[in-house]
Amino acid sequence: xxxxxxxxxxxxxxxxxxxxxxxxxxxxxxxxxxxxxxxxxxxxxxxxxxxxxxxxxxxxxxxxxxxxxxxxxxxxxxxxxxxxxxxxxxxxxxxxxxxxxxxxxxxxxxxxxxxxxxxxxxxxxxxxxxxxxxxxxxxxxxxxxxxxxxxxxxxxxxxxxxxxxxxxxxxxxxxxxxxxxxxxxxxxxxxxxxxxxxxxxxxxxxxxxxxxxxxxxxxxxxxxxxxxxxxxxxxxxxxxxxxxxxxxxxxxxxxxxxxxxxxxxxxxxxxxxxxxxxxxxxxxxxxxxxxxxxxxxxxxxxxxxxxxxxxxxxxxxxxxxxxxxxxxxxxxxxxxxxxxxxxxxxxxxxxxxxxxxxxxxxxxxxxxxxxxxxxxxxxxxxxxxxxxxxxxxxxxxxxxxxxxxxxxxxxxxxxxxxxxxxxxxxxxxxxxxxxxxxxxxxxxxxxxxxxxxxxxxxxxxxxxxxxxxxxxxxxxxxxxxxxxxxxxxxxxxxxxxxxxxxxxxxxxxxxxxxxxxxxxxxxxxxxxxxxxxxxxxxxxxxxxxxxxxxxxxxxxxxxxxxxxxxxxxxxxxxxxxxxxxxxxxxxxxxxxxxxxxxxxxxxxxxxxxxxxxxxxxxxxxxxxxxxxxxxxxxxxxxxxxxxxxxxx
Amino acid sequence: xxxxxxxxxxxxxxxxxxxxxxxxxxxxxxxxxxxxxxxxxxxxxxxxxxxxxxxxxxxxxxxxxxxxxxxxxxxxxxxxxxxxxxxxxxxxxxxxxxxxxxxxxxxxxxxxxxxxxxxxxxxxxxxxxxxxxxxxxxxxxxxxxxxxxxxxxxxxxxxxxxx
Amino acid sequence: xxxxxxxxxxxxxxxxxxxxxxxxxxxxxxxxxxxxxxxxxxxxxxxxxxxxxxxxxxxxxxxxxxxxxxxxxxxxxxxxxxxxxxxxxxxxxxxxxxxxxxxxxx
Numbered sequence: 010x011x012x013x014x015x016x017x018x019x020x021x022x023x024x025x026x027x028x029x030x031x032x033x034x035x036x037x038x039x040x041x042x043x044x045x046x047x048x049x050x051x052x053x054x055x056x057x058x059x060x061x062x063x064x065x066x067x068x069x070x071x072x073x074x075x076x077x078x079x080x081x082x083x084x085x086x087x088x089x090x091x092x093x094x095x096x097x098x099x100x101x102x103x104x105x106x107x108x109x110x111x112x113x114x115x116x117x118x119x120x121x122x123x124x125x126x127x128x129x130x131x132x133x134x135x136x137x138x139x140x141x142x143x144x145x146x147x148x149x150x151x152x153x154x155x156x157x158x159x160x161x162x163x164x165x166x167x168x169x170x171x172x173x174x175x176x177x178x179x180x181x182x183x184x185x186x187x188x189x190x191x192x193x194x195x196x197x198x199x200x201x202x203x204x205x206x207x208x209x210x211x212x213x214x215x216x217x218x219x220x221x222x223x224x225x226x227x228x229x230x231x232x233x234x235x236x237x238x239x240x241x242x243x244x245x246x247x248x249x250x251x252x253x254x255x256x257x258x259x260x261x262x263x264x265x266x267x268x269x270x271x272x273x274x275x276x277x278x279x280x281x282x283x284x285x286x287x288x289x290x291x292x293x294x295x296x297x298x299x300x301x302x303x304x305x306x307x308x309x310x311x312x313x314x315x316x317x318x319x320x321x322x323x324x325x326x327x328x329x330x331x332x333x334x335x336x337x338x339x340x341x342x343x344x345x346x347x348x349x350x351x352x353x354x355x356x357x358x359x360x361x362x363x364x365x366x367x368x369x370x371x372x373x374x375x376x377x378x379x380x381x382x383x384x385x386x387x388x389x390x391x392x393x394x395x396x397x398x399x400x401x402x403x404x405x406x407x408x409x410x411x412x413x414x415x416x417x418x419x420x421x422x423x424x425x426x427x428x429x430x431x432x433x434x435x436x437x438x439x440x441x442x443x444x445x446x447x448x449x450x451x452x453x454x455x456x457x458x459x460x461x462x463x464x465x466x467x468x469x470x471x472x473x474x475x476x477x478x479x480x481x482x483x484x485x486x487x488x489x490x491x492x493x494x495x496x497x498x499x500x501x502x503x504x505x506x507x508x509x510x511x512x513x514x515x516x517x518x519x520x521x522x523x524x525x526x527x528x529x530x531x532x533x534x535x536x537x538x539x540x541x542x543x544x545x546x547x548x549x550x551x552x553x554x555x556x557x558x559x560x561x562x563x564x565x566x567x568x569x570x571x572x573x574x575x576x577x578x579x580x581x582x583x584x585x586x587x588x589x590x591x592x593x594x595x596x597x598x599x600x601x602x603x604x605x606x607x608x609x610x611x612x613x614x615x616x617x618x619x620x621x622x623x624x625x626x627x628x629x630x631x632x633x634x635x636x637x638x639x640x641x642x643x644x645x646x647x648x649x650x651x652x653x654x655x656x657x
Numbered sequence: 658x659x660x661x662x663x664x665x666x667x668x669x670x671x672x673x674x675x676x677x678x679x680x681x682x683x684x685x686x687x688x689x690x691x692x693x694x695x696x697x698x699x700x701x702x703x704x705x706x707x708x709x710x711x712x713x714x715x716x717x718x719x720x721x722x723x724x725x726x727x728x729x730x731x732x733x734x735x736x737x738x739x740x741x742x743x744x745x746x747x748x749x750x751x752x753x754x755x756x757x758x759x760x761x762x763x764x765x766x767x768x769x770x771x772x773x774x775x776x777x778x779x780x781x782x783x784x785x786x787x788x789x790x791x792x793x794x795x796x797x798x799x800x801x802x803x804x805x806x807x808x809x810x811x812x813x814x815x816x817x818x819x820x
Numbered sequence: 821x822x823x824x825x826x827x828x829x830x831x832x833x834x835x836x837x838x839x840x841x842x843x844x845x846x847x848x849x850x851x852x853x854x855x856x857x858x859x860x861x862x863x864x865x866x867x868x869x870x871x872x873x874x875x876x877x878x879x880x881x882x883x884x885x886x887x888x889x890x891x892x893x894x895x896x897x898x899x900x901x902x903x904x905x906x907x908x909x910x911x912x913x914x915x916x917x918x919x920x921x922x923x924x925x926x
Contacts, residue, residue: 636922638851642842646751653758663822667830674834674857678841683850690853697860704827706867706885709892713863716892721856721899729902732916740846748843752836759832763825778880784889792886799893803867806897813904 013057015072015088015141018098021047021054022133029127040123044130045109051137052102055095057378062095071214073143085209089143093298096363097140097291100370104287107131107493111378112279114490115385125165125277132158132284139292145194145211148296152260154191155289156183162284163276175272182269186259193253197303200245216304220246226306247307253300254314261293261347264321268585270344274336278381281336286343286377287370294347294366297354305357308441315355315442319435322348323450324582326457330464331579334390335380338465342416345454349431352451356442358434367429368504372415372424375497379409382494383469384488387479392468394479399470401483404468404491406499413466415501417459417546420539423504428455429542452545459549467557659751662703670696683729687722694718706779827868834861848906848918852899859895863888 025047033039073087090098109129116125118640135158138151156179164176198211219225226243244383257263262270273285284290297304304310310392325344332338353362382405383398384390399406415424435451442448443632474480485491555561577583633644673693680686694717701710788796838861841854870884910916 269662634925636925638918639843639846640920642839643748643751646755646839646843650751650758653755653762657758657761659824663826667826670830671833671837674837678837678845678850678854683847685869686850686853690857693857694860697864700864701867703882704867704871706870706882706888709863709867709885709888712889712892716896717856721896723852724899724903725849728907731907732910734847734916742844743846745844748840752840752843755839756832756836759835760829763828763832770891779882779885783867784882784885787882787886788889791891799890802894803897806900810900810904811926813901813908815839 013054015054015058015090017054018051018102018137018141019088019134021050022130026130026134029123029130029620036123040126040359041109042111044126045106045113046425047130048102048106048109048133049360050105051133052099053100055102056092059095059099059342060565062090062092065350071143082210084146085144085212086140086147087143089213090141093295093359093363094140096367097123097295098137100291100367101133101136101140101288103498104370104374105136105283107496108279108283108287108374109495111282111381111490111531112277114487115279115381116277119277121165122140125162128158128161128165128281129283129396132162132289140295143213145197145213145216145300147211148299149187149190149194152187152256152292155260155292156180156187156361159183159273159284159289162280163273165276169275170263171272172275175269175275179273182266183259185254188255189252190256190259193249193251193256196249196252197244200242200249210525213299220302220306243306246303247310250300250303250307250310251313253303254310254317256458257293257296257351258317259293260296261290261351262321262344263293263317263348263351264324265584267321267325267344268588271340271581273322274334274340278336278377278384282374282381283342285340286373290343290347291350291354291370294354294362297351298359298363301354301357301359303354305583308439310437311355311357312441313355315352315438316444316446318348318350318352318355319446319450320348321345322352323454323457324348326454326461328581329461330457331575333393335383335392335395335469336377336390337374338392338461339376339380342458342462346373346416348453349428349451352447353431356434356438356447361427361430361434365431366635368415368423368427368501370506371497372412372422372501375408375412375494375501376416378490378497379405379412382490383409385486385490386483387476388482389476389479392465394476395469395474396472396476397470397474397480398483401480402485403468405486406495408494409470410466411498412501413462414546415504417462417549418455418542419540419546421505423501425542426505429538440649455545457550459546460553461549463550463553464557467553471558490626541652659703662699666696666703667697669693670677670700676712679742681730681739683734684726684740687726687729690725691718691722708779708781708784824868824872827872828865831861831865831868834858834864846917846919847851847905848909848916851918852902856895856899859891866891867910 022044024041028043029040031042071087073085075083076086077084109126112125112129116122119125131154135151139148139155142148144152160176160180164173165181166172194211195215201216202210226241226246228242250477255266258266270285270290276284304314322345325341325348328342329338329345332341346365350362350365350369353359353365382402383395386402386457387395387398389395411422415422418425418428432451432455433448438447478491486494556564556567584618635641670693673689673696676689677686677693680689694713698710698713698718701707701713828913835858838854838857841857842851845851845854866884866888870880870882873884906916909921
């Protein structure tokens, strides 16, 4: 087998997961080794094709086999390596590999060490399957697999009630999204089937070609009122797009399906870093990139995507300002940044979105890993018990600061380039997005981002330690945790020029990239842009410094002044309570109705009824069995007479 | 001449059968039955079934009815326990219907009985020819059946003490 | 002229009488006697048919009579065994009333 075959990218993690599960559960070091080797191998294989994709023109690698051919439907399992998947591959395997190494330090002495790496390998397999998929059905399969891996990893500390509850919440919320996703996939397949000829079911390239054809777009699917109004493929397409977006909302935690992400912090920190910052939640953004051709013909659909993204970004940022759990702050920050990416996709900026996805993976992973190091050192997540840790964990601390600056978009770090690219899009949006939501909120959100991140840094690392006991015991993280963080730090710093420099970004395009997607507007390093970025950062950071650094403003007084507003935000806008109410009142009552129907109509009437009828009939017929010979003789006679009469 | 014999014998047969089923005392029933069989034998002779007539008297009237009489004596019912025919209207109706249907069934059965020349028909020789040629297998089977019946009777009638 | 119908109606009448005996008498021995009456009537019908289906000339194939022969033999066997059973029943239950053995009721 060709050692650079993309099949290996999928096979290595899968074999790793199987091997660890079956054979090496008792040997933690071996398990970790297998898992890391698998990721490294996948990275190597992916990297071997990097040159090809970068220097070629629209290079694509594909391969597939048919795993089910039934009734005229051919379902393929294969891979599609183009610019878009190349980016994701490098991010997933690269950042993933670094986090695997980090986890060997963080998860040391945990009794479930091998189990952890088995799950991580399973996750890698699932995620890479999403990235490499060449058709919608394969993506769906791996989509669900990723959901399972996430469930297993969030609920890793399964003995903790809150962890298993969080795992359930994540899975169920995703399921709601996947319901829409499945419907969308089916609609798309149905609509494009005839137009794609003999290609496999849901094949991206074939579908993209079919959709680009204007004749197809205006062909009618259903005609109403004798031809007065047609349901054309175009309408179909945007409904399908909206439904598919539900799946994306679930996986990438957009409002209103965001509720699972903050709770998912119950999982171990490497999990939070890998799945809930860098890769899995980015799967939705990736999918959007893959199937943007569906949304392109419809401005309504694009508008929905963009507005949902923008709102999510703002919404999450507000909540992040009130949180005291270090991981929760980062979780909401992730939500916010994901909102940016989805919004960018909605504004037809695939390049900008993918760029931000990449840089975000770098610095967000670093932030989580740093948080993990802090938690490892002081054994608490609550920043109210921290303070002054920069003196005890200098390496971690300063890397954390650099990552924060990158996140806030401070030039010349990587975040500046990607975030400002997106902000530029929002200031010059296409016509359908000329709303204050798009043009104004993202900038405000950026200010908020600077504010809450600075607040986090100040409260955690600077100032006076608030819990001396914990402070005294704090120590720097071991080397196998620090090294990966260092690599990520370097990437966070140079990520911008690295990706933009040799015009790399130009090559990171989707093969299915539709016409009409604008070229990425590379943020020019001119004074105006830099000043804008610094201004945004200054406003936010300044406010935080005043409140938490020099204590010029008392945060408690502000909290009291804001009163109900603060409570609303602090309680995550009461969305969780709303869902609980809906489940309790709406869902449970529907369930009760169904149960009553089942019990009385189905069981009562049909099941019990048939039994009763049988028994009653039997009782009637049994009356003939008197045991009296004479009666039997009479019956005999009657029978014979009847037969005679019939035949005469 | 033959018609006369027929009518007399037929009437006798029906009368005696009626008396059989209606008599109170079971011994009387048995006796009437024997007479009924005698009438039947006469009817068989009329039908040129000479061997059958003889067998009827020998086996039916001679052996079977004797058996019945033995058992009746064994049971030894007292006078008070003799009960006769209790007419049940439903059953009479059913039987009557049955008879009517049967008669209706045989109504159109073709020409009259042929008058055969006076050859000896149901003689033992002729019967034997047919019996041992075409019906030899049932013949053997029946002999086996009789053996089984004898054995069964002996086994069933044993009391526990005679082992 | 005595036609075959006469014979058959006679046979039917005797059969019906036997039937009435089976249904309306309560002594088990009497019931069995009635069954014999019915068998006898059937024999009569068989022989009548034998005569009726005979060819005009030549010997008459005695198949009907052979069947009657068998019927009588079987009837004898059956009566023997049945009477033994009736006797056993009498020994056990001290009754020959057929209504007293209604154990096989529902």
